[in-house]
Amino acid sequence: xxxxxxxxxxxxxxxxxxxxxxxxxxxxxxxxxxxxxxxxxxxxxxxxxxxxxxxxxxxxxxxxxxxxxxxxxxxxxxxxxxxxxxxxxxxxxxxxxxxxxxxxxxxxxxxxxxxxxxxxxxxxxxxxxxxxxxxxxxxxxxxxxxxxxxxxxxxxxxxxxxxxxxxxxxxxxxxxxxxxxxxxxxxxxxxxxxxxxxxxxxxxxxxxxxxxxxxxxxxxxxxxxxxxxxxxxxxxxxxxxxxxxxxxxxxxxxxxxxxxxxxxxxxxxxxxxxxxxxxxxxxxxxxxxxxxxxxxxxxxxxxxxxxxxxxxxxxxxxxxxxxxxxxxxxxxxxxxxxx
Amino acid sequence: xxxxxxxxxxxxxxxxxxxxxxxxxxxxxxxxxxxxxxxxxxxxxxxxxxxxxxxxxxxxxxxxxxxxxxxxxxxxxxxxxxxxxxxxxxxxxxxxxxxxxxxxxxxxxxxxxxxxxxxxxxxxxxxxxxxxxxxxxxxxxxxxxxxxxxxxxxxxxxxxxxxxxxxxxxxxxxxxxxxxxxxxxxxxxxxxxxxxxxxxxxxx
Numbered sequence: 001x002x003x004x005x006x007x008x009x010x011x012x013x014x015x016x017x018x019x020x021x022x023x024x025x026x027x028x029x030x031x032x033x034x035x036x037x038x039x040x041x042x043x044x045x046x047x048x049x050x051x052x053x054x055x056x057x058x059x060x061x062x063x064x065x066x067x068x069x070x071x072x073x074x075x076x077x078x079x080x081x082x083x084x085x086x087x088x089x090x091x092x093x094x095x096x097x098x099x100x101x102x103x104x105x106x107x108x109x110x111x112x113x114x115x116x117x118x119x120x121x122x123x124x125x126x127x128x129x130x131x132x133x134x135x136x137x138x139x140x141x142x143x144x145x146x147x148x149x150x151x152x153x154x155x156x157x158x159x160x161x162x163x164x165x166x167x168x169x170x171x172x173x174x175x176x177x178x179x180x181x182x183x184x185x186x187x188x189x190x191x192x193x194x195x196x197x198x199x200x201x202x203x204x205x206x207x208x209x210x211x212x213x214x215x216x217x218x219x220x221x222x223x224x225x226x227x228x229x230x231x232x233x234x235x236x237x238x239x240x241x242x243x244x245x246x247x248x249x250x251x252x253x254x255x256x257x258x259x260x261x262x263x264x265x266x267x268x269x270x271x272x273x274x275x276x277x278x279x280x281x282x283x284x285x286x287x288x289x290x291x292x293x294x295x296x297x298x299x300x301x302x303x304x305x306x307x308x309x310x311x312x313x314x315x316x317x318x319x320x321x322x323x324x325x326x327x328x329x330x331x332x333x334x335x336x337x338x339x
Numbered sequence: 340x341x342x343x344x345x346x347x348x349x350x351x352x353x354x355x356x357x358x359x360x361x362x363x364x365x366x367x368x369x370x371x372x373x374x375x376x377x378x379x380x381x382x383x384x385x386x387x388x389x390x391x392x393x394x395x396x397x398x399x400x401x402x403x404x405x406x407x408x409x410x411x412x413x414x415x416x417x418x419x420x421x422x423x424x425x426x427x428x429x430x431x432x433x434x435x436x437x438x439x440x441x442x443x444x445x446x447x448x449x450x451x452x453x454x455x456x457x458x459x460x461x462x463x464x465x466x467x468x469x470x471x472x473x474x475x476x477x478x479x480x481x482x483x484x485x486x487x488x489x490x491x492x493x494x495x496x497x498x499x500x501x502x503x504x505x506x507x508x509x510x511x512x513x514x515x516x517x518x519x520x521x522x523x524x525x526x527x528x529x530x531x532x533x534x535x536x537x538x539x540x541x542x543x
Contacts, residue, residue, distance in 0.1 A: 023523070073406040086476070180351075180352055184352065184353065184356060255478040259356075259359070260352055260356065260359060260383070260387050261352050261356070262351065262352050262355070263351055263352065263384060264350070264351040264377075264380070264383070267351075267379050267382050267383050267386070268379060271382070271499075271500050274500050274502070275471060275500075285391050
């Protein structure tokens with residue numbers, strides 16, 4: 001294994017690097033099962049297993065260390081983040097189980113508040129919190145294992161986009177940068193509040209609007225950042241032209257990025273993307289925002305161009321900061337071109 | 340005057356933030372030496388220096404011990420357009436392909452050939468720009484497998500963004516499929532494609 005010390009950051013910045021992970025996963029034996037509709041083969045986080053012609057089970061899990069002090073809000077963020085995978089697949093939440101790591105010597109009321117935050121989000125999602133597993137550990141970690149249901153004919157894959165599609169992003173980018181600034185006490189309270197509100201916002205609402213439309217590909221933006229998730233979506237088959245002027249991001253991020261409140265994870269994302277990306281404008285802060293690891297980020301959706309404006313308008317009506325951020329093109333020399 | 344910061348053991352963004360604070364007290368032409376313990380911190384410091392247009396040099400002193408030297412203002416007016424390109428496109432120059440087709444460099448005594456090859460790969464890690472791709476085939480495949488003296492250097496290059504591909508047929512032939520220690524396995528089609536798209540091919 002590599003001798004890299006992972007930066008001790010909370011949320012999805014604590015994720016393993018994409019490159020390192022794919023090398024390890026590639027070595028595992030694979031069992032063929034025709035009912036496993038989505039598994040390791042794709043880059044999707046969750047698994048989808050068909051139980052009959054109309055129903056498939058979606059399973060996913062996600063947990064991480066805290067990125068905010070308030071235990072209730074941390075529980076809400078971790079739950080919203082874990083539930084998001086179900087929505088990114090086009091499914092609905094059925095049940096959730098708690099995953100808890102907690103130090104013995106800490107006040108159990110803190111754990112109570114974390115679990116309450118998680119429970120409230122599961123209820124908001126329309127699911128049932130049905131149990132869980134907890135172990136003693138040096139650091140707090142929390143998340144959910146979630147089971148959902150999806151119509152096998154209407155699974156959103158993360159790599160099904162088509163030439164000419166519009167790309168919609170439903171949340172602002174930059175929570176990683178804001179939480180990093182917060183960790184070293186350089187973030188403004190208003191910026192942190194805005195980021196936390198975004199992280200606790202369920203992707204359920206964006207997914208609900210998408211249900212009435214044709215969706216070619218969908219993923220949620222998490223630790224690998226906008227660019228690496230977009231590269232996964234393009235899957236080497238297409239390119240995307242991104243309009244940086246339309247990227248929704250938290251206002252405070254630009255200044256924080258210029259002060260270099262940057263994570264190790266963002267640099268790993270940059271390394272992973274390598275030479276597949278071209279930035280046409282010199283805008284360092286925007287580059288960092290596009291590589292920034294998100295915790296409980298928004299959905300990135302590839303839809304037919306003629307549907308896109310209506311979808312975005314409906315999302316905006318529901319107070320989501322959604323934008324059409326670019327278009328899918330035929331394969332070019334670079335996979336992602338940022339204008 | 341030489342300033343020093345020991346940022347080993349500190350998590351990002353602290354190495355960069357501490358360096359930034361130190362630089363505010365420094366004059367043009369002065370240098371600060373920052374010690375860090377991981378490559379990602381080296382990359383973040385290098386990125387910082389380039390964006391702020393300071394001269395920067397990085398070297399690996401030992402395992403988990405890197406030294407990054409930043410000199411104020413030196414790169415100020417001297418940055419050409421080309422160099423700025425590197426800032427916004429970290430992969431610039433990445434069309435260079437290094438071909439390692441044997442575990443020795445040159446023909447002659449095997450012991451010497453192996454020593455030369457080890458030195459060659461080490462020297463690659465000391466260049467200003469790293470190759471985009473390294474292809475290893477035939478007995479070159481030994482270099483990317485466990486037990487190779489060049490494994491750490493190849494891992495360093497990989498962390499800098501160099502893609503490392505070893506011929507799968509060759510790994511099979513030498514019975515080393517399980518021993519690949521860095522990068523990915525490749526096939527002849529990809530080797531041909533990488534070579535035909537290369538801007539430069541370096542073959543020691």
